[in-house]
Amino acid sequence: MNTAGLEICPLPAELEFETLSPLQRGIKRVLVNPLGNYVPARLMRWMLRVGRCRLAAANWRDPGGWESMVISYNGHCSQLADKILVRAGTIPMALRNRKRLAAHLMAQMIEEAAKKQPGHSVHVLCLGAGPGQIVGEAMTQTDAPAHATLVDLSTDAFDYGRKLAEERGLTDRMHFVQADVRDLRNYLRDPPNIVKMLGICEYLEMDQIVTIARAAGEFMPEGGAIVFNSLSRAHGTDRFFRRVFGLHMNHRDPEALCALMAQAGFGNFAVHREPLGVYHVIVGRKVAPAGESVAAPPAT
Numbered sequence: 254m255n256t257a258g259l260e261i262c263p264l265p266a267e268l269e270f271e272t273l274s275p276l277q278r279g280i281k282r283v284l285v286n287p288l289g290n291y292v293p294a295r296l297m298r299w300m301l302r303v304g305r306c307r308l309a310a311a312n313w314r315d316p317g318g319w320e321s322m323v324i325s326y327n328g329h330c331s332q333l334a335d336k337i338l339v340r341a342g343t344i345p346m347a348l349r350n351r352k353r354l355a356a357h358l359m360a361q362m363i364e365e366a367a368k369k370q371p372g373h374s375v376h377v378l379c380l381g382a383g384p385g386q387i388v389g390e391a392m393t394q395t396d397a398p399a400h401a402t403l404v405d406l407s408t409d410a411f412d413y414g415r416k417l418a419e420e421r422g423l424t425d426r427m428h429f430v431q432a433d434v435r436d437l438r439n440y441l442r443d444p445p446n447i448v449k450m451l452g453i454c455e456y457l458e459m460d461q462i463v464t465i466a467r468a469a470g471e472f473m474p475e476g477g478a479i480v481f482n483s484l485s486r487a488h489g490t491d492r493f494f495r496r497v498f499g500l501h502m503n504h505r506d507p508e509a510l511c512a513l514m515a516q517a518g519f520g521n522f523a524v525h526r527e528p529l530g531v532y533h534v535i536v537g538r539k540v541a542p543a544g545e546s547v548a549a550p551p552a553t
């Protein structure tokens with residue numbers, strides 16, 4: 254437990270993560286990051302355009318959108334600019350770590366929820382899901398029965414998501430809903446066991462996070478899980494992303510995000526830090542409203 258009462262969890266030993274050596278960190282801090290942050294943005298954009306950088310083009314079309322996530326997750330690049338940004342950039346590396354960690358944790362959560370309701374499929378509700386890569390990966394890591402509802406504004410993300418689902422044999426278990434996550438009450442019928450809000454809180458205002466999490470929580474059983482992520486400034490390239498990519502992210506630490514989720518009715522937070530320290534993947538549980546918890550029987 255840390256001083257804010259959050260449980261800090263060790264990383265699963267069986268997972269491999271991308272890390273930086275002290276030398277690589279030093280070079281980024283004194284050379285690479287200042288260059289990215291302070292070389293004139295117009296020159297930087299010109300170089301990325303001439304270099305046919307796919308990551309930059311995806312962000313210019315839709316800053317922080319699902320396509321830039323897919324490029325970062327896949328990490329296979331042909332252009333030199335992408336090789337540098339996607340393979341060696343701290344944020345893309347941290348995104349791949351986050352995906353690996355979150356998929357592993359979600360597979361465990363699916364198994365845990367399946368044990369509590371034998372014979373029923375576990376429902377995972379993914380908000381701002383993009384093509385559903387993380388939940389798809391989680392579902393392929395476990396034999397426990399599960400299905401997912403994927404909510405996103407973008408239908409392009411779903412075309413790619415359906416292709417991925419087919420490749421993974423998950424077509425019948427992934428349902429795509431084009432909608433705004435803020436309108437959850439209008440379309441959510443099937444109560445979720447697990448709510449996934451990864452890769453979306455950094456684009457939302459605080460009151461929006463509370464409203465959305467509260468709306469999802471209303472449908473959930475007590476003990477149901479919510480998984481979300483914090484974002485720290487440890488990547489050192491916020492100025493680059495704002496000026497060159499037009500990407501404005503809200504940096505919040507685990508304590509700040511957990512305080513918002515607590516307002517929405519969640520507690521018992523378990524915090525998992527990916528090794529680069531850019532993201533924390535956090536799992537919270539739906540708790541009974543104050544005054545409604547059942548007192549434990551006296552010990553005999």
Ligand SMILES: C[S@@+](CC[C@H](N)C(=O)[O-])C[C@H]1O[C@@H](n2cnc3c(N)ncnc32)[C@H](O)[C@@H]1O
Pocket residue numbers: 317318319322380381382383384385386387404405406407410432433434435451452453456
């Ligand atoms: C950064 S991507 C994250 C995708 C995925 N969750 C992941 O972590 O890989 C954010 C996604 O949220 C979607 N999005 C943003 N605001 C939304 C809203 N109000 N309602 C539904 N989807 C939204 C975007 O279309 C985009 O696909």
